Amino acid sequence: MKNYKKLFFAAILGFPLSFSAQIAPSFQKLVDAAMTKDAAIEQQNLESKANELDQEKLKDIFLPKVEISGKAGYLNATAKVVSPEIAIPAITPLFPGAVFPEGTFNNNFNLSGFDAAAKIEATAVLYSGGKVKYLKQALIEKDNANKALQVKNEDEVITQISKAYDQFALVAESKNVLDESKKRLDANKKTAEKALGYGLITPYDYKKIELAQATLDSKMVEYEGKKELLITQLHLLTGIDKERIALINPNLEKIEYLVTDESIDNRAELKALDFGMKAIDAKIKAEKTWWIPKVQAMTSLSYMGFYNTNISSSKVLMPGTGAKLDNDLTNLNLLPIFQAGIGFKWDVFDGNEGKHEVEKAKIDREILESKKSDAERKLQLNLANNQTNYNIANAQVDLKATAKKIAKNALTQAEKEFRYGLIKSTQLIEAENDLENAELDYQTAIFNQRRAAIELMKSTQNLNAEKL
Helix, strand or coil: CHHHHHHHHHHHHHHHHHHCCCCCCCHHHHHHHHHHHCHHHHHHHHHHHHHHHHHHHHHHHHCCEEEEEEEEEEEEEEEEEECCCEEECCECCCECCEEECCCCCEEEEEEEEEEEEEEEEEEEEEECCCHHHHHHHHHHHHHHHHHHHHHHHHHHHHHHHHHHHHHHHHHHHHHHHHHHHHHHHHHHHHHHHHHHHCCCCCHHHHHHHHHHHHHHHHHHHHHHHHHHHHHHHHHHHHCCCHHHHCCCCCCCCCCCCCCCCCCCCCCHHHHHHHHHHHHHHHHHHHHHHHHCCEEEEEEEEEEEEEEEEEEEEEEECCCCCCCEEEEEECCEEEEEEEEEEEEEECCCCCCCHHHHHHHHHHHHHHHHHHHHHHHHHHHHHHHHHHHHHHHHHHHHHHHHHHHHHHHHHHHHHHHHHHHCCCCCHHHHHHHHHHHHHHHHHHHHHHHHHHHHHHHHHHHCCCCCHHHC
16 A cells, blocks of 8 residues: 555656656747747838838828817907998988998908917818829738748748758767767777787787777767757757757758749749839829829818907098997807818929829839849759759769768678788778768768758749758
């Protein structure tokens, strides 16, 4: 019973350890993490967000704009009135009629006092002449260009992570090669000890094997240092803990890739330039709308009031009456004052501003056309060069595989001859070094083949992390 209790508590205590055990990140996980940390991709994401805000801003042009204003102050205004000739017809038999010559009534009226006003006004664009539509299209094409370039940046991230990941695998494979060399040297050292006891080899030959072991140990230290450096590099690129990265156990394998479509039409650079030209075309259409009338709706509600206001005249109001105007007005309030209507604005001549903007946009388009033509030539040459490098890299892998096989057979023969005292330790060590170098060269050839395959994939915009 006590044993069962011990096992139970051991299981309980061990559970958190097993639960929290770290798992090595996959290659896809490394790529995804690097995508979120890449500065270029983050900048393009921010540019896309800014572009989306610009699109929303264009939509908002058609939303009503509401404005509230108000003022209060002292008013002092003077108006001069000079009457024209006035003819009053006769009213028989009451009034014989009269004619007042021009200027009969000549007076200055003054209005002074405090006034206040308040107003709420709403305006809404009904028709922009088509400019908003074309500007929106330009922003959409600009965003498409940005997203196309983002694909290029994502390919660069995949390339960077793949290279570091494969270097990690190369170090691991190199370590395996050195471990196998160490096992063989240890076995050959035992053989050398027996041969030294029988006087078949000299102490010098024996020391040669010890020196080879020491050299091998120093190489192992070197490769461990490279491993730590690569762990740090992947950590900085992805943000994943070093402890998890250290658990990675990658393998170096050839990438079999056949170019079925030798076209560069899908390259992100070319797509971005095409979208850029479409954006300019839309901008040109927008600028050409400068002469089209713009229509706007308007409505307002306002208030006006006069307080402690006096109105007076400089002369008598009516000839012969002797009475001037001098009265204090009762507070006067005008509310509501309502207005509603539709107005338009027609730019008949804009000082050639629209014309110059169109001409500038056309020049910008010609620049993009020139860039695309130049990019097509360079990308086509890049494709041909990468295809050649890929073919050479594959041939190198086959060559290094053959060299490794030959070196392995040579070492097997050298070990037999060394056991029978037919060759010296130096010859055995040379054979061992030849196999070690041949195996390392083979792994390096696979590493280079993967680099060439990735560059070939990028040439036709077919790079996919799942294929690696």
